[in-house]
Amino acid sequence: MSEPILVCDKLCKSYKKGVPVLNNFDFTVEPGRIIGLLGPNGCGKSTLLKLIAGLLVPDCGEITVCGIKRSEETNKYISYLPERPYFSTRMSVDEMISFFKEFYADFDELIARKMLFDLGINPKSQVKTLSKGTKEKVQLILVMSRRAKLYMLDEPIGGVDPAARDYILSTIIGNYNEEASVIITTHLIADIEPVLNDFAFMYQGKIHMSGDADETRNTYGKSLDQLFREVFRC
Amino acid sequence: MSWRFDPGSSVSGQIAYSLRIKILTGEYPSGSQFPTVRSLALELGVNPNTVQKALSVLEGEGLLESRTTVGRFVTEDSDVLSSALTAFKKSFLESVFSKADEIGITKNDFESFLSNKEG
Numbered sequence: 001m002s003e004p005i006l007v008c009d010k011l012c013k014s015y016k017k018g019v020p021v022l023n024n025f026d027f028t029v030e031p032g033r034i035i036g037l038l039g040p041n042g043c044g045k046s047t048l049l050k051l052i053a054g055l056l057v058p059d060c061g062e063i064t065v066c067g068i069k070r071s072e073e074t075n076k077y078i079s080y081l082p083e084r085p086y087f088s089t090r091m092s093v094d095e096m097i098s099f100f101k102e103f104y105a106d107f108d109e110l111i112a113r114k115m116l117f118d119l120g121i122n123p124k125s126q127v128k129t130l131s132k133g134t135k136e137k138v139q140l141i142l143v144m145s146r147r148a149k150l151y152m153l154d155e156p157i158g159g160v161d162p163a164a165r166d167y168i169l170s171t172i173i174g175n176y177n178e179e180a181s182v183i184i185t186t187h188l189i190a191d192i193e194p195v196l197n198d199f200a201f202m203y204q205g206k207i208h209m210s211g212d213a214d215e216t217r218n219t220y221g222k223s224l225d226q227l228f229r230e231v232f233r234c
Numbered sequence: 235m236s237w238r239f240d241p242g243s244s245v246s247g248q249i250a251y252s253l254r255i256k257i258l259t260g261e262y263p264s265g266s267q268f269p270t271v272r273s274l275a276l277e278l279g280v281n282p283n284t285v286q287k288a289l290s291v292l293e294g295e296g297l298l299e300s301r302t303t304v305g306r307f308v309t310e311d312s313d314v315l316s317s318a319l320t321a322f323k324k325s326f327l328e329s330v331f332s333k334a335d336e337i338g339i340t341k342n343d344f345e346s347f348l349s350n351k352e353g
Contacts, residue, residue: 176272176275
């Protein structure tokens with residue numbers, strides 16, 4: 001068995017005393033998996049990704065990435081798409097590509113340019129002139145063009161049209177390799193579930209239910225989308 | 235691109251089912267090389283492991299043969315193909331008739347439908 005890409009051991013995080021967002025959270029990601037991290041609003045999905053990316057510091061517990069304790073060092077293994085854009089809108093797409101190239105040794109410019117071309121995005125355009133959906137596409141392209149070990153995509157398809165959604169999902173499949181893993185959070189479960197190996201339903205800062213996506217469909221005779229609606233019925 | 239899957243069952247089962255039909259109807263001819271896991275995964279918009287699982291099922295049935303380093307091929311064994319076709323037709327008809335039975339379509343309905351169609 002090869003080393004897990006990610007191990008979260010008894011993670012805790014609260015923004016306000018006595019109100020834990022993550023509570024003794026354990027989570028392991030093996031290599032070569034595409035994992036859907038699914039859960040109702042406010043269940044702690046984005047907080048978890050921010051902790052792994054190092055944007056937040058856990059109150060207790062430990063995060064290990066590719067066998068190394070979370071640090072500056074582990075950031076180079078992680079390609080993270082945050083829920084909100086973090087780029088300067090003054091840049092052009094071309095400038096963003098140079099920025100990524102400079103910043104990340106594993107960035108593959110050719111792949112990025114091919115994807116921009118496929119989605120009809122002009123690299124000369126200024127980011128601020130792009131529509132919301134196109135901005136999201138550009139960010140996702142940059143994140144997916146790195147040769148990382150762990151991709152963390154926080155709501156990658158929420159704002160984009162269905163055709164681009166298909167393209168993005170096929171990019172994730174095409175990018176698939178045995179050494180890397182992808183964590184995707186989304187509310188559009190039906191769209192992504194055929195792409196997943198595993199799923200985890202998160203609720204109140206813990207894993208509520210998890211397993212092999214396709215086996216679960218078979219066992220319950222339901223899609224993950226239907227199962228989610230049942231488990232989290234309001 | 236990605237097709238719509240029936241939500242009520244495993245995706246790998248549904249892929250095996252549709253590839254089986256394509257093999258039995260000769261869309262993938264006997265003896266021909268079969269597409270790779272990755273190309274099928276991209277075409278269908280599903281996880282490569284899921285495709286892998288579906289292909290293992292078809293290998294188990296003898297419809298596909300794996301040749302190391304070269305890839306997968308549709309079997310050239312005509313006995314395997316014809317008995318798989320017979321079995322497939324039987325199970326397909328069984329499900330049609332059991333559904334028909336559920337909504338009260340009788341043998342007479344079938345007969346008059348067929349004679350009208352032929353006439």
